Each structure stands twice: as C-alpha cells, then as structure tokens.
Amino acid sequence: MKFTLSWLKDHLDTDASVEEITEALTDLGLEVEGVVNPADALKDFTLGYVKHAEKHPDADKLRVCKVDTDEGEMQIICGAPNAREGITVVVCKPGMYIPGLDITIGVGKIRGIESFGMMASERELELSEEHDGIIELPSGAVGDKFVDWLAENDPAKVDPVIEIAITPNRPDALGVYGIARDLAARGLGTLKTRAFEAIPGDFASPIKVSIDEDTLDGCPLFAGRVIKGVKNGPSPQWLQDRLKAIGLRPISALVDITNFFTFDQNRPLHVFDAAKVSGDLRVHRAAGGEVLKALDEKEYTFGAGQMVISDANGPESIGGIMGGEATGCTEETVDVFLESAFWDHVQIATAGRALKINSDARYRFERGVDPEYTIEGLHRATQMILDLCGGEPSEVVIAGDVPDHSRAYKLDADRVQSLVGMEIPESDQRQTLTRLGFRLEGNMAHVPSWRPDVQGEADLVEEVARIASLTKLVGKPLPRLTDGIPKPVMTPQQRRQQMARRTCASLGYNEVVSYSFIDKASAALFGGGDDATMLANPISSEMSHMRPDLLAGLLQAAARNQARGYMDLALFEAGPAFTGGEPGEQVNQIAGLLVGRTGPKDVHGAARVVDLYDAKADVEAVLAAIGAPAKVQILREGAAWWHPGRHGRICLGPKKTLGVFGELHPKVLKAMGIKGAAVAFTIFPDEVPLPRKSGATRPALAISDLQAVERDFAFVVDDSVEALTLVNAAAGADKALIEDVRVFDEFIGGSLGEGKKSLAITVRLQPSDKTLKEKDIEAVSEKIIAKVTKATGGTLRG
Numbered sequence: 037m038k039f040t041l042s043w044l045k046d047h048l049d050t051d052a053s054v055e056e057i058t059e060a061l062t063d064l065g066l067e068v069e070g071v072v073n074p075a076d077a078l079k080d081f082t083l084g085y086v087k088h089a090e091k092h093p094d095a096d097k098l099r100v101c102k103v104d105t106d107e108g109e110m111q112i113i114c115g116a117p118n119a120r121e122g123i124t125v126v127v128c129k130p131g132m133y134i135p136g137l138d139i140t141i142g143v144g145k146i147r148g149i150e151s152f153g154m155m156a157s158e159r160e161l162e163l164s165e166e167h168d169g170i171i172e173l174p175s176g177a178v179g180d181k182f183v184d185w186l187a188e189n190d191p192a193k194v195d196p197v198i199e200i201a202i203t204p205n206r207p208d209a210l211g212v213y214g215i216a217r218d219l220a221a222r223g224l225g226t227l228k229t230r231a232f233e234a235i236p237g238d239f240a241s242p243i244k245v246s247i248d249e250d251t252l253d254g255c256p257l258f259a260g261r262v263i264k265g266v267k268n269g270p271s272p273q274w275l276q277d278r279l280k281a282i283g284l285r286p287i288s289a290l291v292d293i294t295n296f297f298t299f300d301q302n303r304p305l306h307v308f309d310a311a312k313v314s315g316d317l318r319v320h321r322a323a324g325g326e327v328l329k330a331l332d333e334k335e336y337t338f339g340a341g342q343m344v345i346s347d348a349n350g351p352e353s354i355g356g357i358m359g360g361e362a363t364g365c366t367e368e369t370v371d372v373f374l375e376s377a378f379w380d381h382v383q384i385a386t387a388g389r390a391l392k393i394n395s396d397a398r399y400r401f402e403r404g405v406d407p408e409y410t411i412e413g414l415h416r417a418t419q420m421i422l423d424l425c426g427g428e429p430s431e432v433v434i435a436g437d438v439p440d441h442s443r444a445y446k447l448d449a450d451r452v453q454s455l456v457g458m459e460i461p462e463s464d465q466r467q468t469l470t471r472l473g474f475r476l477e478g479n480m481a482h483v484p485s486w487r488p489d490v491q492g493e494a495d496l497v498e499e500v501a502r503i504a505s506l507t508k509l510v511g512k513p514l515p516r517l518t519d520g521i522p523k524p525v526m527t528p529q530q531r532r533q534q535m536a537r538r539t540c541a542s543l544g545y546n547e548v549v550s551y552s553f554i555d556k557a558s559a560a561l562f563g564g565g566d567d568a569t570m571l572a573n574p575i576s577s578e579m580s581h582m583r584p585d586l587l588a589g590l591l592q593a594a595a596r597n598q599a600r601g602y603m604d605l606a607l608f609e610a611g612p613a614f615t616g617g618e619p620g621e622q623v624n625q626i627a628g629l630l631v632g633r634t635g636p637k638d639v640h641g642a643a644r645v646v647d648l649y650d651a652k653a654d655v656e657a658v659l660a661a662i663g664a665p666a667k668v669q670i671l672r673e674g675a676a677w678w679h680p681g682r683h684g685r686i687c688l689g690p691k692k693t694l695g696v697f698g699e700l701h702p703k704v705l706k707a708m709g710i711k712g713a714a715v716a717f718t719i720f721p722d723e724v725p726l727p728r729k730s731g732a733t734r735p736a737l738a739i740s741d742l743q744a745v746e747r748d749f750a751f752v753v754d755d756s757v758e759a760l761t762l763v764n765a766a767a768g769a770d771k772a773l774i775e776d777v778r779v780f781d782e783f784i785g786g787s788l789g790e791g792k793k794s795l796a797i798t799v800r801l802q803p804s805d806k807t808l809k810e811k812d813i814e815a816v817s818e819k820i821i822a823k824v825t826k827a828t829g830g831t832l833r834g
Contacts, residue, residue, distance in 0.1 A: 050225025237431030
C-alpha cells in the first residue's frame with residue numbers, strides 16, 4: 037500500500053515529520069517497507085540569479101553566464117536556448133551529484149573558458165522529462181534551497197511516498213483514510229472528517245439492477261446510478277500526481293476517480309459506459325463456459341458458480357474483480373453508470389484464483405471492505421464526478437441490503453492492563469477505542485463496520501496495546517514464589533531422563549530424535565499397529581501409527597545408515613511410546629541399539645561382533661546412573677521382538693520390570709532391513725523407584741570389619757535348567773548374609789549321563805555383627821542346598 041505525505045495530510049491534521057510518521061506506522065503494526073523522498077536528491081541545490089550572459093567567443097550555441105549564488109558570483113557556461121540574464125535558476129556547484137545524468141560535476145573548461153558548475157533542467161533533476169531548456173523560476177531569492185521553493189510552489193514534486201505492508205487482518209489500512217485514523221488514535225494529529233451529504237437524483241435511472249436469489253450470499257448489496265452528460269477527459273493535475281506517485285497510470289477522469297476512491301477510502305468502484313449497456317444489470321452466477329474480454333484486454337472463461345454482472349447481451353463485468361472492455365469508458369463517453377457493491381470476500385478470492393486475475397478491486401474485496409460505506413462511497417464518488425466531469429445524476433438504484441456486521445464485546449479495563457503488562461488508565465483505553473471508531477455503551481465496545489478482524493475481547497486488548505505502544509513496556513522480574521532456596525525446576529523424572537541421556541552419550545551412543553509416528557507394518561512388529569494408535573490424518577503412509585516402542589525408530593534409523601555404508605552403529609533415544617490413543621496410554625522409555633562390531637577392524641583383531649553382554653553392561657550403567665537398586669533379578673519371558681533365549685528382563689520382582697536387554701529376534705531384524713548382529717536395551721525409567729529421602733546428603737558408608745567367607749557348591753541339574761534360576765535360588769537362601777552368588781563352572785557329559793549338567797557356584801557370605809562360626813556356615817549351606825533343590829530339582833554333586 038503506497039500513499040504520499042500530502043495525501044495523508046488530506047485526512048490528518050499533523051505537523052509530524054516523515055520519520056515520526058513512519059516510526060509510528062511500524063509500531064502500530066503497519067510496517068513501513070520503504071520511503072521514497074524526492075527531496076533527498078535535491079537538498080543540496082540552491083537558487084541563483086543570472087546577472088550577465090554573453091555569447092561564447094568560440095561557440096555559437098554556448099553562452100558565458102555570470103551567476104549570483106550563495107557563494108558569490110560564479111562563471112557558468114550553458115548551452116540551453118533560454119539561458120539569458122535576468123532569470124532565476126537552479127545552480128549545481130562543483131562536487132554535486134546530478135541524478136538525471138548520474139554524474140558528479142566538477143570545474144571544467146569548455147572551448148578554453150572555465151565553467152564552475154551548471155544550471156539544471158527538469159530532466160537533469162529527475163523532475164520531469166522536460167529538457168528543452170534550464171529551469172526558470174518565477175520567484176525565489178539567491179541562496180534559497182530549491183527543495184524549499186518546490187515545497188511552497190510545487191509540492192507534488194517533493195512529496196514523499198510511503199509504502200507499508202498490509203497484513204490480511206487489516207483491510208481498513210488499504211485506504212489512506214484508515215491509515216490516518218490509526219495515526220490520529222496514536223496522537224500524531226487530528227483526523228479530518230467531512231460531513232456526508234447524499235446527492236439527490238434528478239431523474240429515474242434508466243438502468244435498473246437486480247441480484248439473483250442464489251447470489252445474495254456472494255453479493256448482498258449492489259447499488260448504482262446513471263450520470264448523464266459527463267465530459268470525460270484528462271483528470272486534474274493533482275489527481276494525476278497522486279496516482280503517478282503510487283505507481284498508477286492516469287487514464288481518464290472517470291477511471292482515475294474510481295482508482296482514487298480505491299486507494300483513498302478502500303472503496304472499489306466501477307463505471308460502465310451507459311450507452312453500451314443493453315437493458316438492466318443483473319448480478320448472477322455463471323452457468324459455466326461464458327467468455328468475457330476484460331479491461332486488461334484478456335479473455336476469461338467463467339466457471340460454474342462464479343459471480344458476474346450481465347446485461348441483456350450477456351456478461352459485462354467480473355463481479356468484484358474487473359470490468360469488461362465492451363462497456364468500458366472512453367473519452368467519447370457521455371453517460372455513465374456508476375456502480376458500488378459489496379461482495380463476499382471468500383467467493384471473490386476463490387473466483388480470483390480460478391481466473392488468475394490480480395486486480396486492486398480483488399485485492400481489497402477478498403480482504404474485506406466496509407459494507408456500510410457502500411452507499412456513502414457511491415454518493416461521494418458521484419460528487420467528484422460532478423465536480424470534475426459535470427453531468428446530471430439519476431436516482432440511486434439498489435438491490436439487496438447492507439449486511440449486518442454489528443457485534444459488541446466487553447471491555448474489561450483491569451484485564452487489559454493485566455494482559456498487556458502496562459498501566460493504561462481506563463479513560464485512555466476508552467479514548468483509544470473511540471478514536472479507532474468503536475462505539476462504547478457502558479463497558480460494551482461496538483465494533484465499527486470497517487474492522488472485520490475484531491472478533492472477540494482479546495482483539496480489544498490488542499487494539500489498546502497497539503495504540504499504547506508495546507515499546508513502552510518495562511521489563512520486570514517475576515516475583516519469587518517461595519522464600520529461601522527455590523524448588524527445583526525439573527521433576528525427578530526429567531532429571532532422571534537427563535542423566536540417562538548423558539550416560540548413554542558417555543558410553544559412545546549417538547542420540548536419535550525420531551518421529552512418534554511409524555508405518556503400520558513396523559508398528560505391528562512391536563505389538564502395535566492397531567486402530568487405537570492409528571492417526572486420523574497422517575503426514576504420510578509411512579507415518580500412519582503411533583510408535584509402540586522406541587526400538588522401531590532406532591532400527592529404521594540404523595537401516596538408513598547401513599544403506600549409506602555405515603555398518604557399525606550405537607544409537608539411543610529417550611521419549612514416549614504409545615499403547616493406545618488416550619492421554620494415559622503412553623510410557624516413557626530409554627532405548628539403545630548396538631549394530632555390527634565393537635570397533636573398526638585392526639591387525640590385532642580387537643574388534644568383535646556385539647553381543648548381549650555389551651547391551652547388559654550398558655543397561656546396568658544407565659540404570660545405576662538414574663538411581664536403580666543394585667540388587668535386581670534377571671528373568672526371561674520378554675516381548676516377542678526379543679530373541680527367545682538371548683535376552684533378559686531386569687526386575688525387582690516378576691511384575692516390576694526396570695529394563696530389558698539382549699539380542700533382537702532375527703525375524704524383526706530381517707523385516708526392518710538390518711544387516712549383521714544387533715543387540716539392544718530398553719529402560720522404563722518410571723518403574724525405577726524414587727529414593728525415600730529427597731535430600732542431597734548421602735548415608736554413611738557401611739563397611740564391615742568382619743571377614744567374609746566363600747563356599748563353593750556344585751549341583752547336578754537337568755540341562756534345561758537355566759543358570760539364572762539356580763543363582764536366584766541360592767541368593768534367596770539368606771538375603772541378609774549372602775552378599776554375592778556367581779557361577780564359575782559348567783560341566784556336561786561324562787558320568788553325569790544324558791540330559792544332565794553340573795553347575796558350580798561360589799557363594800560369598802558377609803557377616804555384619806559377628807564372626808561366622810562353622811555351625812553358622814553349615815546352617816546357611818543347608819539352606820542354600822534346600823532352596824536350590826526345591827527351585828531346580830537338582831542334587832548336590834558328590
């Protein structure tokens with residue numbers, strides 16, 4: 037949106053400078069994208085007076101002039117035909133930049149005579165294309181600034197042009213009057229208002245208007261009037277200057293008037309040549325396939341349902357977007373039909389995109405114009421046409437009604453101050469809204485018709501804050517919620533997850549952050565993929581379900597890396613896995629994956645294929661870091677994606693699983709595209725019990741000064757019995773006295789017979805209150821034998 041400073045001052049009585057205005061506009065949310073000030077390029081040029089001029093002795097067309105300047109008399113050689121004594125000119129001194137010539141002039145010799153500058157033409161100063169002679173000024177004193185003279189005598193030539201960015205929610209700022217309203221509300225001046233007077237008609241309009249019933253939702257109001265006897269010629273210079281300044285080409289008075297109202301009041305209008313309109317005008321929906329040649333000289337084919345304005349001959353205008361060439365105004369136009377309508381913004385946007393037309397009318401209607409200004413704009417435009425083109429107006433013909441956009445919201449002054457964080461008195465809040473056009477009745481603010489973006493109480497807060505300026509906000513520290521040392525910001529579970537991530541990284545794992553969504557086939561491998569975890573609107577077919585386990589994402593990441601040649605990987609991820617679609621149906625996990633070898637190949641053969649004991653060591657390190665108990669049980673019966681005989685569950689009991697480690701099932705690895713060995717672990721941090729004491733102090737170190745005793749036992753058991761079962765049974769014989777149980781030998785075959793094996797364990801007994809005697813050791817040994825015999829069915833080997 038472009039406008040000039042003088043145009044703005046038509047609506048705003050202000051003494052503010054361009055810099056103050058642009059700063060305020062950006063602060064108000066109307067961001068200034070650029071300012072073009074012609075005075076900047078002319079600020080150094082001054083006025084001079086030619087005292088004497090004579091013919092150059094060696095050139096018939098050159099004259100040697102003596103010019104009075106603010107630096108004294110200067111000799112300037114000039115070839116302009118109007119260079120003569122007794123005229124006031126614009127002097128360009130050595131060292132000055134001439135924008136029209138793109139040079140910096142200096143002292144030079146022309147045919148042997150020195151010249152100390154030049155006298156400029158309008159084209160050399162980029163004021164116009166005139167270059168037949170130098171500038172002659174009818175007034176002005178020697179030494180005056182040329183820009184000051186222009187500002188007083190020809191202000192259009194030094195009128196700054198301001199360009200602002202318009203967000204879609206501020207259609208009211210697409211008119212200069214709306215911009216002036218915002219600045220007046222900020223306090224940069226007083227908004228000028230003009231009394232509205234309806235222009236009465238002298239005769240009945242020969243052209244009637246109508247709207248089809250099925251089109252009223254897209255065009256609820258269509259009005260117009262005939263103006264006879266107009267004289268359409270060039271528009272006045274002031275109007276042409278304004279349109280040129282914002283990049284529009286003046287066409288004729290009638291067209292320029294409609295363009296003026298488009299940018300001045302955000303009120304697009306259209307004028308038909310009444311002599312070219314056959315019958316009445318009708319707003320209706322196209323059946324589809326109709327063709328219209330528009331004012332941009334392009335033909336457009338309508339789609340079914342698009343709104344058009346037709347006469348008896350067919351479509352004559354694209355409703356709310358662009359008029360037709362057949363009924364356009366020319367210099368021969370005598371009678372016109374002036375149209376002002378209100379169109380639905382969504383339908384205009386849809387039709388504009390479909391037809392690929394970008395026009396100023398579409399740009400405004402699809403963002404929203406003031407519905408209540410439809411008739412007023414018609415009357416004001418009528419008055420301008422009568423003033424500039426003459427003519428006789430008819431009565432106004434109207435189809436439809438002004439749509440009701442009235443609404444009101446409560447203004448809570450205390451709530452406004454609380455949300456904005458500034459002390460804004462209620463009187464200032466009410467004054468702000470009043471200046472912006474809101475009507476206040478008690479604490480209810482009625483929204484003006486030109487603000488479709490205000491849709492609730494929060495928008496009232498935004499308006500008050502915008503005018504008050506958020507640059508005045510003063511930073512204030514938040515009050516302390518408690519005295520003394522503040523409570524930790526992070527929860528125990530957050531600290532636990534943080535520690536787990538650091539530990540994994542220190543063990544050499546690389547962290548992966550994957551989507552919480554995976555494909556159905558991968559989810560099914562990990563117990564998911566059902567309707568409960570299916571997304572209603574997935575990003576893609578490969579992200580259709582919530583992940584049931586973090587290992588699915590880690591294996592996908594490993595497969596992608598292996599496809600690129602990275603075969604040895606150590607990856608981990610921390611995050612939620614989902615068992616259902618409800619908020620509580622998720623569990624936090626920390627998962628790690630080892631693929632390939634422990635290191636690169638070398639001459640010493642130090643690298644080896646990763647095994648489940650690598651995963652076991654890592655999972656125990658992470659559990660220790662997050663505070664898991666040291667004494668745990670390792671049980672079988674993990675999920676189906678673990679190798680049946682090469683995994684273990686770390687438990688505090690059969691139903692309290694802290695984590696799982698081991699090899700992954702070969703079927704899962706094949707389905708996920710993993711090459712080589714792969715071991716993994718999954719930790720459930722929420723299952724790790726919190727410490728009973730939350731303090732930072734540690735308990736005293738308990739070290740027994742009594743000698744420990746170790747006893748060895750060998751049991752003959754069936755070869756199907758797991759060593760872990762035997763170890764757990766022995767450890768449970770006396771939990772207070774038995775410190776550790778380890779397997780140190782396994783023997784199969786020989787005299788044991790088929791289907792039997794011998795497992796030898798070492799049991800370490802650590803007394804805490806007295807030295808063990810032989811009878812005490814024997815008693816514990818008997819308990820161990822009994823426990824193992826009961827749990828495994830084995831016998832003590834003789």
